[in-house]
Amino acid sequence: MAPRTGILLYSGGLDSLLAARILLDQGIELIGLHFVLPFFSPHADPADTAAARQAARIGLSLRHIRCGRDYMDMVERPAHGYGKHINPCIDCKIFFLQRAREEMERTGAAFVATGEVVGQRPMSQMRHMLNHIEHASGLDGYLLRPLSARLLKPTVAEDEGIVDRERLLDISGRSRRRQMELAARYEIEDYASPAGGCLFTDANYERRLRDLFAHRPDYDLAAVYLLSVGRHFRLNERTRLIVARNEREGSALERARDSADCLLVPDFKGPTALLTGDVDEATLALAGSIMLRYGRPEGINAIQVFRRGDDPRTMTIARPIGEDELKRAALA
Ligand code: SF4
CATH class of the missing domain: 3.40.50.620 (HUPs)
Structure with a gap:
């Protein structure tokens, strides 16, 4: 037998x-x-x-x-x-x-x-x-x-x-x-729901994943994991932004900084963010205005920019992004 x-x-x-x-x-x-x-x-x-x-x-x-x-x-x-x-x-x-x-x-x-x-x-x-x-x-x-x-x-x-x-x-x-x-x-009590935890069945995740496939064919597994973290925005054809929704997600983004091009940390009370793709002054300003939108601006608002290969620097952000522009950039 x-x-x-x-x-x-x-x-x-x-x-x-x-x-x-x-x-x-x-x-x-x-x-x-x-x-x-x-x-x-x-x-x-x-x-x-x-x-x-x-x-x-x-x-x-x-x-x-x-x-x-x-x-x-x-x-x-x-x-x-x-x-x-x-x-x-x-x-x-x-x-x-x-x-x-x-x-x-x-x-x-x-x-x-x-x-x-x-x-x-x-x-x-x-x-x-x-x-x-x-x-x-x-x-x-x-x-x-x-x-x-x-x-x-x-x-x-x-x-x-x-x-x-x-x-x-x-x-x-x-x-x-x-x-x-x-x-x-x-006496089995504590179990996951059917298909529980599979985000491929989630409409928001689908939008994010299709965007990744379309814009970044050389993606790595860290990028796939990050699709489940934070709010996602497509700033232009080459640049995507992730904005943390809470402290736990902020820590996850900080841990993932090596797999992105730029980590953004607010000087004001607000969310940490991660940029992937081309990072220039215009995308940094746009990213900062989105961070401001989800933060609590007060007086002069600035973000710390940790761009791969560059010295850290501070950038002042003029104002939060407007609602229409925010909706156009949002992936989910
Ligand atoms: S795609 Fe997700 S729900 Fe479908 S079989 Fe695989 S793990 Fe299960």
Whole structure:
């Protein structure tokens, strides 16, 4: 018999927690793969999250894998297109499952499992699409969906008795009732909402990301992370401004100063900002007027300019930007 070890795609959501619990209850050894989406701070530890703590609580060990540039290339050009916003759910699943298959082959595990439920999501969980995703990720016969398994063709792991099919479930559709009942039975309380934390499904984030793809093809992962921080403005074809909304975001921008061209710190009570692209006197003045708009100007207002390769200097800002001009520059 093949080893009773499986790979589980773990998102931190209830469905993947339940899938893990069902398999762990059968005495199967699981390796949880947790793909860390690019919105997660490069300075934060993925092991120090609610999702990781919940996995530990049910006895699931995790490997955290940060999504890199190859993942973003898929997001930019998904073979199966987008959902409602810039969410490439079908290609995203295939991407994760291909990595999981490689891990299965590398470790000698018997199967790959997910928390998917037949018919739960309009785009990627329809039955024909589940079959297509399984095939496209090279997992024909090796992809187990414990929550819906009894409605699907038995996998090799079930046929070989590695997994007991009788102890798998037959959940389908959009209702979460049975999952909630199972959560109560297993005393699982603290879990992420479905697709929780995926900003590709957010309209504002979509505008920012499309702007990045259009204006900065050589972007790095730090730039992708920064799309989730602050207010964003396109000052001209070559220059984008990020303005912090609070102290936490101000600190995030200061930490990211090496990946931008210019850090702007107000002398008045107001937000820190980051400029990427061409920085000249006109863009600095425009950026300063936006910072003033979100700050509390008093008397002579100045900003500290920390431009890459230059000595720091101070610049006086005449007045806050007008509302019409602000709206034209705002990305979200
Ligand atoms: S919601 Fe986000 S993380 Fe989930 S499959 Fe879609 S794109 Fe991927």
